[in-house]
Amino acid sequence: MKRRRRVRDWLVDTVLFMFAALIGLLAAAERLNGNAPMPDPPWLFDIDQMLGLLACGTVWIRKRWPVHVCLSLLAVSTVSELTAGAMIVSLFTVAVHRPPKISLPVFGVSMAAAGIFVLVRPEPSGPWLTIMWALLLQGTAVGWGLFIHHRRQLIISLKDRADRAETEAQLRAHQVREEIAREMHDVLGHRLSLLSVHAGALEYNPAAATEDIARAAKVIRESAHQALQDLREVIGVLRAPVGEMPQPTLADISTLVSESRRAGMNVRLRQQLSGAVPDLLGRTSYRIVQEGLTNARKHAHGEPVRVSVSGEPGEGITVEVFNTLGEPATPKPDSQGLKGLGERVALAEGRLEHGQTTDGWRLRAWLPWPA
Known part of the structure; x- marks a missing residue:
């Protein structure tokens, strides 16, 4: 069943969309203000803006197909600089929702895409500055995502451990109850049956000799005393492990x-x-x-x-x-x-x-x- 999006999900996606759009706007402003040369021919800049807008839209669907969306944006980022913000967000998403054995190779592909970009669209300042910026931004996104991923896994692990501990505690409690029931039946059933036999003998033979009545009464008293003693030992299972009871x-x-x-x-x-x-x-x-x-x-x-x-x-x-x-x-x-x-x-x-x-x-x- 599809999970309903919470308010927190909408807030996070909105913030990440604004981040991706801001990175694209800053890069576009550099070109428009003359701080960086416009591409040749100029219409490539118009295409780049359209690609950047479409890339920002992928923020809303990135969780459904994180790896596919990221690889697609990496491919586009080899020729488009305005998709950089959305590409960084997708890298972060892969690191959060996929294990390191997937997110780390994807990070390697992102650095390769940055290398291709500096070859396709060389900058006057040289390729190394662009590579350093790519390593800093993309590495930070992946590192932060890995931290969140491991933190979530730790929380899940602790929750599973707590659930198992609760289940084991319930099982132990059930076993203790079963042990009490067995001890109560085995011990008291034996003693009370002895009491029943002697009491029945007195009931059906009221004219018995005084010595016989006294002997039966003594057995009844001793059996009742022993039954109480056995009961105390059985109740002791509530205060100590079963293995510590007199057996x-x-x-x-x-x-x-x-x-x-x-x-x-x-x-x-x-x-x-x-x-x-x-x-x-x-x-x-x-x-x-x-x-x-x-x-x-x-x-x-x-x-x-x-x-x-x-x-x-x-x-x-x-x-x-x-x-x-x-x-x-x-x-x-x-x-x-x-x-x-x-x-x-x-x-x-x-x-x-x-x-x-x-x-x-x-x-x-x-x-x-x-x-």
Whole structure:
């Protein structure tokens, strides 16, 4: 779409037109006042004036075809001195709107055109004065234009850099929000499911022994306290980078399983690992087991659960949580927990599989473990 000309554009073009016309009028006045000889035959001066007037008109179209207009004026300037002002303006325009690899060769052509002019129309004062004036005026126009060109490029570069920085900041903010959502679901979902199990046991068995009620109440109190502590750690991501937060490791899986057993779950844990597991893989493995136990507790409480963590460097880590199906519905494949878990596994460049089998529900993940 064609850009609408602003008031500033009209002002700049008007000033440059007046400059081109002034240069032409000064050169014509030199001839008319007798300070410089008239061309022979005299009618060449009339043609020169017409060419100078037409050249000034190109000021209004120079931005559309800067190089073409400039080269055309350079060709005319080899025989016409009254087009010098418009030619200087066109040189300036090329330097502003085209890269140096174009504007500098055009400047070289302008100096060659000045050399041809002194040969075609020799002056009594000699050619060197004309060449020096051409070098001064045309060199100043091109140098000024190059300065403006580089300044504009710098401004564009700084603006692009600011836009990229803003985009990256928005992306980082989005990633932080996603991290908070995953941590909130993974940590609090596990703790609150424990609370739900023990509270449900008290609700459905109000006649339980005093010792059993006291034991369940103690577990509820401890789980609530731990849930608050976990929540404080998750909220800490708002004040510090995620990498600085206390994070679980592979060794914490045993504690996770013990908590589930105290909640009444029948959990078997098998670990077969050789070598020190990297922090990212250990943390991701912990979250996989945590999500699997949480789902088993919510959807198949009382059913046996098998947790398996195995692997070695170069082969990767395989984490699997399997439970037989209970009466309640199995977790939906598009649940927020599984979605967030899929994002975690993807960040670790692994694979996640989950779904119903003939005899239960399986959550399985493979994570790469470099040798």
